[in-house]
Amino acid sequence: MRIEGSENIPKSGAYIIAPNHNCWADSPIIISALYKEIIKRKLFFIAASRKYKCLGGLPIDWKNKGQVIETTLSLLEKGEIVGIFPEGGANESNSLLPGKTGLARLVLWSGCPVIPIGVIGTSGRGPITSSLKIFTPARYVTLKIGRPLHYEKINRSETTSKILHNTTEQIMEKIAELSGKNYNHGFPNT
Template sequence: MTATYSVLHSIVPPIARTVWRPTVRGLENVPTTGGVILASNHLSFVDSVVIPCVVPRKVVFLAKSDYFTGTGLKGLASRLWFEGIGMLPVDRDDSKAALASLDTALGVLGRGEAFGIYPEGTRSRDGRLYRGRTGVAHLALTAGVPVVPVGLTGTEKVQPVGSNVPRIVPITVEFGAPIHVAGRFDGVPQGRARREVTDEIMTAIQALSGQEEAGIYNARPEE
C-alpha cells in the first residue's frame, strides 16, 4: 500500500460519501481479508471510484495506461490520482494486453487483495447488461477465490457524456452473496467451466442491478 494511496483513501471516500450519500447494501458480503474478486456491471467511468469509496478495504482496478504517462503538472496529477485510488495501468492497445492484465490481476489476488473487474469489458452505453466475458471466471478458477457480484445503479447520471461537472444524483451499490467456485468444476473442460461460472456471475449481477439483458457482447467505443 503506497503512501499516496493511504493519504488519498483517507480523504476521498469520506468526502465522496458525504456529498453523494450512496445507498449501500450487502457490504457484509465482502470478505475483510484474503483474495476476492468484485465483479460489477459498468455504467460510467466513475464506477471505479464509487466501489473503492464504499468498500472498507483496498480494491484494485485496471485503468488504461494513458492515465499514468502524461507529462507536466497535469500528467503528474493524473498519475498520482489513479495510483492513489489503487488503480494499475494496462495498455489496451497492446495485442497482448488482455493476457498481461490477467497476469496482473492474478498477482493482486495472490497477494490476498481485492480485485475489481467489469465482466462486460467496457461500459454500457444504453443501460443494458451485456454478456460477460470469461476472464472473470479464469481469474476465479485459477486463483481459487470467491467472486462477489456488484450491482450499480445511478452512476451513469453522475457525469453524463458532454458534462464537465459531476452531478449529485442517487447512487446505489449492492453487493451480493459470494460465489465460490473452488472445487466445483474439477474434471469439467476449461472452456465450459469458464462459461458456466461467467454466466452465473452475470445472472447474480443482473439480479442486483435490475438491468435488461442485451444477450450479446458489448464492444469498445471508438476513441
C-alpha cells in the same frame, strides 16, 4: 449514496469485485463506498488507461491479455483485492453487455471468491457530464453488494470454453439481478 449488502464483503483474504460498469466514475465511487470494509487494504481496479491510476485503476496493456491475467493472479496470490468490470467497458444501456471470460479465468485459476455488485445511478460519457449527474441533489447512487460466489479452483489445463462460459454466465446473471439491468446471454470472442 446507499450501500446494500456491505456485510457481504469478506473481512480478510483475496477476492474479486465484479460490478456492472455505467461510467468512468464507477471505480472511485466503489472504492470510496467500500473504504470502511477494506480499510488498510488496497483495491486494484483493472483499467484500460493510465489516466485512471489516480482513481484506483491498475493500468493494463489490453493488447497483451496474458499479461493482464498474470498480473491480476499475482495480486490475488498476495492476498490483494481486485476489481474488474466483466462487461469490458462502460455501458449506460438497460442491458448488460456480454460478459468477458477473463473474470471466469481469474476466479477459477485463483480459487478466490467473486463479489458481484450492482451499480445504480451513475451515468454520463465524460467526466464533466457524469460528475454533474452524480452530484445532483435528487440523484442517488446505490451499490448493491451480492453474496460471495465461490468456485472450485481448477488447473489451467482443465479449463474448457464450456466451463468459462458457464461461470461467466452465472456471475453476469447475478450482476444483472443486483443492477436491475437485463442480461441477454451471449459471449464475446475473449
